[in-house]
Amino acid sequence: MLEIIATTVEDAKRIEASGASRIELVSALAEGGLTPSYGLIKNVVESVKIPVNVMIRPHAKSFIYTNDELNIMKEDILIAKHLKSNGVVLGVLDKNNTICENSLNKLLEICEDIDVTFHRAIDELADPVNGIKVLAKYSQINTVLTSGGKKDILDNLSIIKQMIANAGAIRVLLGGGLNFKNINQIITETTAQEYHFGTAIRENNSSFGEINEEKLASLVKIVNQFRRGKEEHWGQV
Numbered sequence: 001m002l003e004i005i006a007t008t009v010e011d012a013k014r015i016e017a018s019g020a021s022r023i024e025l026v027s028a029l030a031e032g033g034l035t036p037s038y039g040l041i042k043n044v045v046e047s048v049k050i051p052v053n054v055m056i057r058p059h060a061k062s063f064i065y066t067n068d069e070l071n072i073m074k075e076d077i078l079i080a081k082h083l084k085s086n087g088v089v090l091g092v093l094d095k096n097n098t099i100c101e102n103s104l105n106k107l108l109e110i111c112e113d114i115d116v117t118f119h120r121a122i123d124e125l126a127d128p129v130n131g132i133k134v135l136a137k138y139s140q141i142n143t144v145l146t147s148g149g150k151k152d153i154l155d156n157l158s159i160i161k162q163m164i165a166n167a168g169a170i171r172v173l174l175g176g177g178l179n180f181k182n183i184n185q186i187i188t189e190t191t192a193q194e195y196h197f198g199t200a201i202r203e204n205n206s207s208f209g210e211i212n213e214e215k216l217a218s219l220v221k222i223v224n225q226f227r228r229g230k231e232e233h234w235g236q237v
Contacts, residue, residue: 001194002223003053003173004201004216005029007036009043011211016048018216019224023052024089024117029198030207031060032120033089035076041083051086053117056107063093063121070106077110087115087142097124099134108140117143120176123150129162136168145196147176154182160190179205180219187226195223 003022006012007029015023025044026033033055036044045052058065058072065073073090080088090107094100099122108116118135125131128149135141146163148156153176164172174186175196183195201216203209 001171001173002220003175003194003196004211005033005196005198006044006052006211009040009047012044012048012052014211014213015216016050018211018213019220020050020216022050022086023048024055024196025052025085026055026057028060033057034060035073038079038083041080041085045083045085051115053087053089053115054080054085055119056080056088056090057119063091063124064095064100065092065103070103073107074110077107077114081110081114085114087117089117089119089145091119091121093121093124097126099125099131101134104138108138111140115142116140117145117173119145120147122146123148123176125149128159129166132163132170132172133166136166136170139169141170143171143173143194145173145175147174147178153177153186157186157189160192164190164192180215183219183222187223 001021003024004015004020006023006025012023025036027036028034034057041054056073056076058069077088092100092103118141122128122131132144147153148160171194172192173194173196174192178197179200199205199207203212
């Protein structure tokens, strides 16, 4: 499965046309992604047939939120649901830099009938493996987006494999530092099933660059070849 970040309707159309599986819709990509507007969510969802997951992040200061900010996030989740988004992407930490289960519970209360991805806030933890064990208790969380921690993703491959082993029913979506130079090694060594790209498929690898459809189509081919290879392997066992 290949998820690509979109910030515009044109991004979304290009992502679908290139054969990717899902869209993560954000604003302010240069700030790591913030909640997109009502109008953008509506127009993207209506413009494509592939699933659209909406970032729920009111600011880029941290992943610690006040009660007022949590109320804003809840309103944004309700809007995303009303506009028929496939799911939402969120993450909440506390002052001890651990997952804030109190805040998480408040948000998950209104996340019935939609997919939930816990985003790369998990990479801020001292122990992401323990973090995914905590998240695995929540049946409403479908996916965790991670690069395995704060280091370069290639330095985190052993941690990623531990996270996958402890994820329970959660799907581990690898993202953050993926590019065309390391994707084959990461696919081979982690055997993860889901991948997430942002700037690596944009012109000049820039948050402000347009999506390069040729690069994206090439990436889709790489991921699909790996998936077919696994299916052929298991078919022979």
